[in-house]
Amino acid sequence: MQSFVDTYGFLIVTxxxxxxxxxxxxxxxxxxQLSLATPGFFALGGFVSAVMSTQVxxxxxxxxxxxxxxxxxxxxxxxxxxxxxxxxxxxxALRLRGIYLAxxxxxxxxxxxxxxxxxxxTGQAVGIFGIPQPFEDNFEYITISLPxxxxxxxxxxxxxxxxxxxxxxxxREDELAAAAMGIAPTRYKVLAFVMGxxxxxxxxxxxxxxxxxxxxxxxxxxxAILTLAFVIIGGSRTFLGPVMGGLLLTALPEVLRAxxxxxxxxxxVAQFLTEGRLIIYGLLIAFGTLFFPQGLISxxxxxxxKKPELETAVTKAEAVS
Amino acid sequence: xxxxxxxxxxxxxxxxxVAVNNVSFSVQDGEIFGLIGxxxxxxxxxxxxxxxxxxxxxxxxxxxxxxxTRLKPHQIAGLGIARTFQNIRLFGxxxxxxxxxxxQHLHTHAGIVAGIIxxxxxxxxxxxxxxRAMTLLERVNLADRWDQKARNFAYGDQRRLEIARALALxxxxxxxxxxxxxxxxxEKAALSGFIRQIxxxxxxxxxxxxxxxxMVMGLCDRIAVLNFGQLIAMGEPAQVQRDPxxxxxxxxx
Numbered sequence: 001m002q003s004f005v006d007t008y009g010f011l012i013v014t015x016x017x018x019x020x021x022x023x024x025x026x027x028x029x030x031x032x033q034l035s036l037a038t039p040g041f042f043a044l045g046g047f048v049s050a051v052m053s054t055q056v057x058x059x060x061x062x063x064x065x066x067x068x069x070x071x072x073x074x075x076x077x078x079x080x081x082x083x084x085x086x087x088x089x090x091x092x093a094l095r096l097r098g099i100y101l102a103x104x105x106x107x108x109x110x111x112x113x114x115x116x117x118x119x120x121x122t123g124q125a126v127g128i129f130g131i132p133q134p135f136e137d138n139f140e141y142i143t144i145s146l147p148x149x150x151x152x153x154x155x156x157x158x159x160x161x162x163x164x165x166x167x168x169x170x171x172r173e174d175e176l177a178a179a180a181m182g183i184a185p186t187r188y189k190v191l192a193f194v195m196g197x198x199x200x201x202x203x204x205x206x207x208x209x210x211x212x213x214x215x216x217x218x219x220x221x222x223x224a225i226l227t228l229a230f231v232i233i234g235g236s237r238t239f240l241g242p243v244m245g246g247l248l249l250t251a252l253p254e255v256l257r258a259x260x261x262x263x264x265x266x267x268x269v270a271q272f273l274t275e276g277r278l279i280i281y282g283l284l285i286a287f288g289t290l291f292f293p294q295g296l297i298s299x300x301x302x303x304x305x306k307k308p309e310l311e312t313a314v315t316k317a318e319a320v321s
Numbered sequence: 322x323x324x325x326x327x328x329x330x331x332x333x334x335x336x337x338x339v340a341v342n343n344v345s346f347s348v349q350d351g352e353i354f355g356l357i358g359x360x361x362x363x364x365x366x367x368x369x370x371x372x373x374x375x376x377x378x379x380x381x382x383x384x385x386x387x388x389x390t391r392l393k394p395h396q397i398a399g400l401g402i403a404r405t406f407q408n409i410r411l412f413g414x415x416x417x418x419x420x421x422x423x424x425q426h427l428h429t430h431a432g433i434v435a436g437i438i439x440x441x442x443x444x445x446x447x448x449x450x451x452x453r454a455m456t457l458l459e460r461v462n463l464a465d466r467w468d469q470k471a472r473n474f475a476y477g478d479q480r481r482l483e484i485a486r487a488l489a490l491x492x493x494x495x496x497x498x499x500x501x502x503x504x505x506x507x508e509k510a511a512l513s514g515f516i517r518q519i520x521x522x523x524x525x526x527x528x529x530x531x532x533x534x535x536m537v538m539g540l541c542d543r544i545a546v547l548n549f550g551q552l553i554a555m556g557e558p559a560q561v562q563r564d565p566x567x568x569x570x571x572x573x574x
């Protein structure tokens with residue numbers, strides 16, 4: 001057991017973090033907005049915690065652990081900062097639709113990267129090293145990341161069944177008809193975008209500690225496409241899709257490596273399995289959309305079975321009063 | 322009589338095309354007002370102007386004496402103007418029930434946090450919204466198929482579902498864009514009865530676009546006739562029917 005945790009602890013924590021990133025892309029998608037800004041906010045959140053833990057908070061004496069409350073404080077500050085940036089970016093960007101919004105949000109990811117590459121405080125090309133550890137062991141991060149994932153899942157599950165979630169779904173289906181039914185499109189689109197940004201920022205803040213180092217290789221265009229793959233392959237019509245996509249596809253390279261280790265495989269196949277990760281993701285997206293257009297998880301698993309009751313005289317009177 | 326809706330010299334151009342040209346009329350509280358005219362006369366554009374989906378080029382419009390010319394679609398919906406669409410625009414992947422629940426957005430208040438926690442107030446609101454939606458579905462005879470996706474409904478059923486969705490907004494003014502499209506004479510007669518009934522039950526004022534002359538003549542209190550974006554006649558059905566300009570527009574010289 002201990003050796004399993006040693007080998008796979010980091011991977012399992014990363015799986016939960018990536019599942020949350022997939023959810024952060026799914027949130028604006030709930031309102032029909034294909035935003036790829038997630039890695040930008042993820043990078044931003046990571047820089048917040050990297051800068052704060054190495055330059056703002058008092059240095060932790062050697063041999064002692066970084067206090068957890070500081071980590072939570074960093075996550076909170078990352079959330080607030082990402083929310084502010086998301087509002088500023090969201091209002092103009094969300095005037096764009098479909099593929100144009102995707103392009104604009106990729107541009108945002110690039111802007112974050114280039115700014116970080118040039119600012120002294122983010123360590124420029126070198127990045128920030130020696131981010132202090134709140135845990136002895138990588139796997140212990142699961143005590144934060146798993147509850148976070150469960151809370152995020154609960155949040156989105158409930159959201160989809162609430163008034164705000166219905167407004168998102170209406171916008172996703174037909175923005176014009178939704179507006180004619182009294183739903184303010186800009187307001188709800190920005191709201192969905194901000195929620196996604198906040199989640200990505202919080203995940204970034206925690207991930208910086210886990211990685212111990214943070215630089216501009218975190219949160220790039222590649223990451224945007226990967227996160228999109230989580231959502232497309234997992235399924236984009238219920239929150240379980242992105243979560244499953246994030247968990248499974250993050251584990252995939254390790255699985256492939258294990259498969260490549262099987263004796264008797266031709267060397268070229270083994271090499272493809274270990275190093276052709278991005279090619280395999282690309283193939284999965286292509287064939288996944290062809291054969292599972294809904295993704296792995298279909299929303300039908302949540303269909304309500306019981307027929308609701310009609311209004312009674314009593315409830316009608318309540319509605320009027 | 323009170324003007325519920327008044328439009329004044331309303332004009333909309335698309336490039337060189339004048340889709341709606343200097344049109345003025347008012348719709349009175351409680352009436353069924355018909356908007357007729359040949360294809361391309363500007364009827365649907367006029368609906369889009371009234372509901373804010375298309376910005377006005379010039380002119381003004383007023384609802385309950387309040388100017389609405391520059392308001393956004395959701396603000397106009399909030400004042401109590403609901404509509405259906407000529408090319409049905411339901412939320413296709415949502416269930417019939419959800420379609421009608423969505424349209425009660427303005428009459429509910431649950432915020433994000435309360436909605437996620439599911440406070441007693443929110444739960445009560447949800448129950449109310451759901452039961453109200455079922456009642457409206459019952460009204461248009463679709464209650465049995467409440468959980469089916471809207472896009473799987475037959476054409477006529479989609480039209481009725483759209484009316485139920487519009488009613489969920491609790492409007493005072495209901496705009497129906499060709500509610501009888503694709504129906505046979507018997508169905509149109511039943512639709513006329515249904516429209517009169519909902520006017521009475523929900524206290525509505527109704528403006529409707531319709532091509533079928535017998536239906537319009539029998540149903541509407543007053544009629545406006547558009548041709549090439551211009552208002553060419555207006556008045557009670559019998560009077561409009563005799564108008565030489567209307568006869569010419571419909572039959573040609």
